[in-house]
Amino acid sequence: MGDIIQLLPDHVANQIAAGEVVQRPASVVKELLENAIDAKANTIKLIVKDGGKALIQIVDDGTGMTATDARLSFERHATSKIRKAEDLFDLDTKGFRGEALASIAAIAHVDMQTKPAETELGTHLKIEGSKVTSQEVAAVPKGTSIAVKNLFFNIPARRNFLKSNQVELRHITDEFHRVALAHPSIAFHFYNNGSELFNLPKANYRQRIVHIFGAKTNQKLVPVSEDTQVVKVSGFINKPEFSKKSRGEQFFFVNNRFIKSPYLHHAVVAAFEGLIRPDTYPGYFLYLEVDPGSIDINIHPTKTEVKFDDEHTLYAILRSTIKHGLGQFNVIPALDFEQDRNLDTPYAYKDKAASLPGVTVDAGFNPFQEVAQGKGTSTSNRYKSSFGSQSTSKSWDSLYVGLESDLESSEGFSSMKFESDLGTGSIFDGKHEAEESHATTFQLKRKYIVTTIKSGMVVIDQSRAHQRVLYEKFLKNITIKEAVSQQLLFPLVLSFSKSDMRMLKDIKDSLATTGFVFGKLEEEQIEITGVPLLVAESEVGMVLDQLISDCQMEVSADSFSQTDLLAKTLAKTLSVKTGEALDPSSQLALVNDLFACKETQVSPFNKPVYITITENDIDKRFI
Ligand code: ADP
Ligand code: MG
Numbered sequence: 001m002g003d004i005i006q007l008l009p010d011h012v013a014n015q016i017a018a019g020e021v022v023q024r025p026a027s028v029v030k031e032l033l034e035n036a037i038d039a040k041a042n043t044i045k046l047i048v049k050d051g052g053k054a055l056i057q058i059v060d061d062g063t064g065m066t067a068t069d070a071r072l073s074f075e076r077h078a079t080s081k082i083r084k085a086e087d088l089f090d091l092d093t094k095g096f097r098g099e100a101l102a103s104i105a106a107i108a109h110v111d112m113q114t115k116p117a118e119t120e121l122g123t124h125l126k127i128e129g130s131k132v133t134s135q136e137v138a139a140v141p142k143g144t145s146i147a148v149k150n151l152f153f154n155i156p157a158r159r160n161f162l163k164s165n166q167v168e169l170r171h172i173t174d175e176f177h178r179v180a181l182a183h184p185s186i187a188f189h190f191y192n193n194g195s196e197l198f199n200l201p202k203a204n205y206r207q208r209i210v211h212i213f214g215a216k217t218n219q220k221l222v223p224v225s226e227d228t229q230v231v232k233v234s235g236f237i238n239k240p241e242f243s244k245k246s247r248g249e250q251f252f253f254v255n256n257r258f259i260k261s262p263y264l265h266h267a268v269v270a271a272f273e274g275l276i277r278p279d280t281y282p283g284y285f286l287y288l289e290v291d292p293g294s295i296d297i298n299i300h301p302t303k304t305e306v307k308f309d310d311e312h313t314l315y316a317i318l319r320s321t322i323k324h325g326l327g328q329f330n331v332i333p334a335l336d337f338e339q340d341r342n343l344d345t346p347y348a349y350k351d352k353a354a355s356l357p358g359v360t361v362d363a364g365f366n367p368f369q370e371v372a373q374g375k376g377t378s379t380s381n382r383y384k385s386s387f388g389s390q391s392t393s394k395s396w397d398s399l400y401v402g403l404e405s406d407l408e409s410s411e412g413f414s415s416m417k418f419e420s421d422l423g424t425g426s427i428f429d430g431k432h433e434a435e436e437s438h439a440t441t442f443q444l445k446r447k448y449i450v451t452t453i454k455s456g457m458v459v460i461d462q463s464r465a466h467q468r469v470l471y472e473k474f475l476k477n478i479t480i481k482e483a484v485s486q487q488l489l490f491p492l493v494l495s496f497s498k499s500d501m502r503m504l505k506d507i508k509d510s511l512a513t514t515g516f517v518f519g520k521l522e523e524e525q526i527e528i529t530g531v532p533l534l535v536a537e538s539e540v541g542m543v544l545d546q547l548i549s550d551c552q553m554e555v556s557a558d559s560f561s562q563t564d565l566l567a568k569t570l571a572k573t574l575s576v577k578t579g580e581a582l583d584p585s586s587q588l589a590l591v592n593d594l595f596a597c598k599e600t601q602v603s604p605f606n607k608p609v610y611i612t613i614t615e616n617d618i619d620k621r622f623i
Contacts (some may be wrong), residue, residue, distance in 0.1 A: 001437050011130035014076055014106035015155065021103040025052025025163060026171035028108075028148050031181045036060035038081065039144060042202075043187040046176060050193070051168030053151055053159075061143040064116040067123045069134065074110075074127055078447035106130045107158075108151045114144040116607040118334035129154050174196070177212055181251055181285060184208035209236065209285055213249065219284070224325030230313050231290050233321045237268070238283030238327060242277040249283035255292060259306045267315045271322035286318070342414035351477050441587040447578045456614035462587075463578050465594040470534065471571035471604040477532075478513045478563045485515035485530040492528040494541055500548045501526065507551055510562050514570065536576055546573045568604045 008016070022028055027045065036044045049055040065073060066569055072078045079098030104110060105127045115122025124138035152159035162168060168194060176198070180188045184205050190198040200211050210218045218345025221236040238249065250260050250268075272282045296307040441451045449460045477483040496504060501524055502512075508518060515532030531540055551562075551568045576582065582590065594600055594609065604608055 004011065007098045010076065011106060014102050014130050017076065017099050018107045020248075021099055022107060022151075024171055025056055025151055025168050026175045028056050028104055028151065028251050029058070029103065029172050030175045032056070032058040032146055033176070035100065036062055036144070037183055037186065039063045039204055041143065041186060043189070045189045045191070046172075047191045048169065048172055048193075051162075051165030052164060053165065053168065055147060055149050056151070056172075057147040059143070059145040061141070064143050065114045066116060066119070067135075067137070069072070070112060070114050070123045070125050071132070072131075073101050074105045074125075074130075078102065095444065102130075107155055108153060109149040111147040111453055112144065113138060113140040115140050115142050115144050122498045149595065164547070176610060178251065180212060181205075181208060182253045182256045182258055182287075205235065205285070205287070221285075222320050222325050222329040224286070225552055226317060226321040226324070228317055230294075230310060231288050231317055231616070233286060233288055235286040236284070237286075237322055237325055240272060240282065240326070243272070243276040243280040243282045249285070250281065251285045252286075253603070254295060254306055255289055256287070258304060261306065262312060263315065265603055266317055268319040268322055271319045271326065275326065284322075288314075288318075290314075294553065368477065372467065441584060443587055449591060451591055453612070456612060456616070456618065458610050458612050460594065460610040461603075461608070462576050462580070462582065464575075464607055464609045465590055467571045467603045467605070468577040468597050468600065468609055469569050469590065469593040470575055472599075473534075474514055474532075474567040474570050475563065477515070478510065478567060481513050483513060483515035484533045485517055486533055487517075487530050488528065488537060491519050492531075492537065492540060493525055494528065495525050496544075496548070503523065503548050503551050504544070507547065507562060507566065510566055511547075512567060513563075532570075535570075539574065543570065543573050571604055591605035 020505075021031065025048075029048075029052065033044065033046065036058055038058055039058035041062035043061050045057075045059040047055065047057040054365070069218060077098045077100075078101075101110075104574040106129060108129075110125075110127045112125045112127075113122060114125075121137050122140040124134075124136045124140065125132065126134040134452055152162070173190075175191055176188070180186075180198070180200055184203045184207065187202045188198060189196065190200075198212065200208065203211060206221065206223075209221065215402070220238045220242040222239055223236055224233065225235075226233040234251075251267065252261055252264055266286055268282060268286070276282055290308070295523070296310040441449055443462070444450050444459070447462060449458070449462050449465070451458050501521075505521065508521075512518065515530065515535075516528065518531030519527030519529045521527070528540060530536060534542055547566065547569050550565055576590070
């Protein structure tokens with residue numbers, strides 16, 4: 001018997017490979033989108049006709065290719081992304097093994113135009129079933145446009161196997177979502193049969209989710225984040241009440257690549273246990289970042305399955321991250337202004353009180369303790385508070401309301417939190433108390449305010465403390481709609497770009513609740529007739545600029561995030577800064593206002609506001 005083994009011709013090998021890489025139009029979309037991303041495109045356009053059966057075109061403004069590269073890119077195992085086998089394990093591009101273009105060209109009519117930035121003219125290449133039918137020099141824009149027509153034209157069995165246009169479009173849309181969600185910094189356009197399905201501007205992760213799934217999504221999202229040595233987790237989970245009967249909005253991304261992982265999915269579901277009905281599924285958009293060397297993306301040709309080195313640890317981290325996110329969210333409903341508009345305090349203390357026993361003695365420093373306990377002297381008169389009409393002791397009082405109902409006796413509470421108060425009835429060191437009032441604070445390096453407490457001293461970051469005070473004040477004003485505004489003698493007219501004006505229009509109503517009063521609104525101008533009490537006329541422009549830019553970074557369609565964002569921005573912009581000198585009475589007022597806040601330990605941006613140094617700490621340094 002003679003030799004019977006033959007090498008398969010390339011076009012046959014390519015067709016076979018194509019079976020693996022290209023199952024349906026959506027696979028082509030995925031490969032081409034990923035190539036455009038690897039080419040560092042800023043804007044990517046996807047054009048589809050008849051569910052991708054007639055046309056799939058992807059236009060990018062990325063690096064483009066030289067004429068030689070354009071030709072080579074259609075060869076099998078032709079890739080610019082890996083040079084040696086080990087590279088496969090350290091891939092930070094979407095590339096696989098240089099098979100996609102070769103496979104696609106084997107089973108379709110491909111028309112490619114491409115040009116790198118450096119050259120004046122580009123290349124126009126046509127390939128049908130792996131055969132180049134024409135190659136020309138052409139005047140084309142920078143970047144690459146690849147049109148794939150008549151998919152499976154030469155494999156009728158596969159073409160017949162395709163589903164209806166709607167079903168194929170559905171698959172393409174799913175693929176598009178996955179890629180677009182993983183790359184919010186790239187703008188995407190998606191057209192089907194001539195009509196625009198998606199227009200996604202460059203955005204952040206939250207905005208991208210909302211742009212894709214609609215404005216209503218915003219209120220469903222709860223952010224989660226965790227940073228460990230093994231993995232960095234960020235993203236969003238849907239609030240439990242929005243869990244769905246059908247699967248759907250469930251996305252895992254590892255190093256910005258969509259993956260499927262039943263194991264990690266289980267970790268998420270486990271975290272939701274008890275919070276959702278057993279027959280429903282939680283929604284999530286989770287972004288995991290791991291060392292590329294610790295995963296194997298390439299175990300599956302379509303690259304949606306990943307093998308992790310340390311799956312068990314990942315499972316545990318993910319589960320606890322989600323649980324933590326859900327736990328934090330439980331506090332949030334009280335901040336939802338739709339629900340609690342009529343309450344006179346914007347915060348619910350019930351949840352916070354539960355954690356108080358863990359707080360150390362000094363953390364509860366409270367200059368108004370005497371007054372609150374009703375056995376004090378008249379010391380509170382010394383302090384001038386900036387908390388508007390409400391006296392400081394009153395606002396401090398209100399802090400006890402929730403606590404007392406939660407803890408059996410207020411005495412138990414005092415002894416737990418304000419141990420220092422039990423003996424003398426004064427939180428300040430007795431000696432200082434007897435001395436002059438301004439002796440209780442001083443400013444250090446125009447940055448910190450230092451004050452003494454019974455057990456030692458407190459060092460307060462002045463800027464963060466003021467941020468906290470302003471934040472709570474604005475939040476309260478906005479919530480109870482009680483902001484006081486100062487009428488301007490002459491209306492202020494400020495100019496903004498059209499897009500900034502659009503943003504201003506969106507947040508105008510919320511801004512009004514902080515005390516801004518708006519007059520005429522034109523296309524690129526806004527008239528302001530009143531400003532919040534705390535804002536100087538000269539600061540208005542700066543405040544609005546900051547607001548617009550902060551809002552552009554955040555989606556703030558619903559009341560909670562928008563109000564919170566407004567309060568944060570106003571607090572950040574208007575707070576006392578590091579480097580500002582404060583006179584003794586301002587120092588004292590700031591200290592008092594801070595400790596009258598509902599939350600004293602962290603700034604609105606989650607940074608520590610003060611530290612305490614106990615006598616013990618100091619003693620130790622003298623040994
Ligand atoms: P891979 O992505 O695995 O490298 P492909 O067959 O998808 O394999 O692409 C082959 C090569 O063609 C890529 O490595 C890249 O150099 C080039 N290429 C493909 N698409 C583009 C594009 N849109 N812009 C620039 N270069 C591209
Ligand atoms: Mg590729």
